[in-house]
Amino acid sequence: QVQLVESGGGSVQAGGSLRLSCAASGRTFSTTSMGWFRQAPGKEREFVTAISRSGGSTNYADSVKGRFTISRDNAKNTVYLQMDKLTPEDTAVYYCAATGRYYLGPRSATEYDYWGQGTQVTVSS
Numbered sequence: 001q002v003q004l005v006e007s008g009g010g011s012v013q014a015g016g017s018l019r020l021s022c023a024a025s026g027r028t029f030s031t032t033s034m035g036w037f038r039q040a041p042g043k044e045r046e047f048v049t050a051i052s053r054s055g056g057s058t059n060y061a062d063s064v065k066g067r068f069t070i071s072r073d074n075a076k077n078t079v080y081l082q083m084d085k086l087t088p089e090d091t092a093v094y095y096c097a098a099t100g101r102y103y104l105g106p107r108s109a110t111e112y113d114y115w116g117q118g119t120q121v122t123v124s125s
Contacts, residue, residue, distance in 0.1 A: 002027045002098045002114040009094060009119030012086055016123070020081040022096030022116055029077040030054070035105035035112060036070060036081050038092035038121075045095070050105025051079065057104045063089075086123045093118040 008020040024032070035050035049070040050059045058070055069082040079096060097112035099105060105112070 002032060004096050004098060004114055004116035006094065006096050006116040006119040009121045011122040011124065014087055014123055014125050016086050017082070017084045018086065018121060020083070020094055020096075020119060020121075022079045022081075024077045024079070024098060027098075027100070029072075030074045032098040032100050032114075033102050033105040034070075034072060034079040035097045035099075035107075036079075037095045037097060037109055038090075039095070039118075040092040043092075045109050047107040047109070048094070049081065050107070052104040059104060059107065061107075083121070086121075088123045088125050091121060091123050093120050 003025045004022055006022045033053050036048040037045050038048050039045040047061050051070045051072055055072045067085045072079040095118045096116045098114040099112045
């Protein structure tokens with residue numbers, strides 16, 4: 001079992017930045033690959049980014065590439081999502097997810113076994 005708790009969401013104006021954190025417990029963190037997903041009202045949950053167990057490999061959705069950065073600190077059992085140059089289209093509930101089945105977190109939400117409760121990000125124009 002893995003418990004995930006996100007934090008760092010909030011409201012920001014377009015062009016601003018936010019940093020999300022996801023603290024994990026219950027399993028050796030370094031054996032899990034991690035992902036961030038988001039879900040806007042009326043839309044399906046979509047992949048944002050993922051990181052490998054060691055942190056050496058990452059994957060990004062085209063919509064956030066060059067603006068968002070995922071990282072992890074295995075000593076602190078935490079994964080981060082640095083979001084820069086935010087736009088109103090980034091408004092959503094952001095979820096972190098974990099899986100022990102893959103070295104690099106996959107793009108499909110169905111491949112993740114554990115999920116956080118989500119944190120709201122609102123970007124105003």
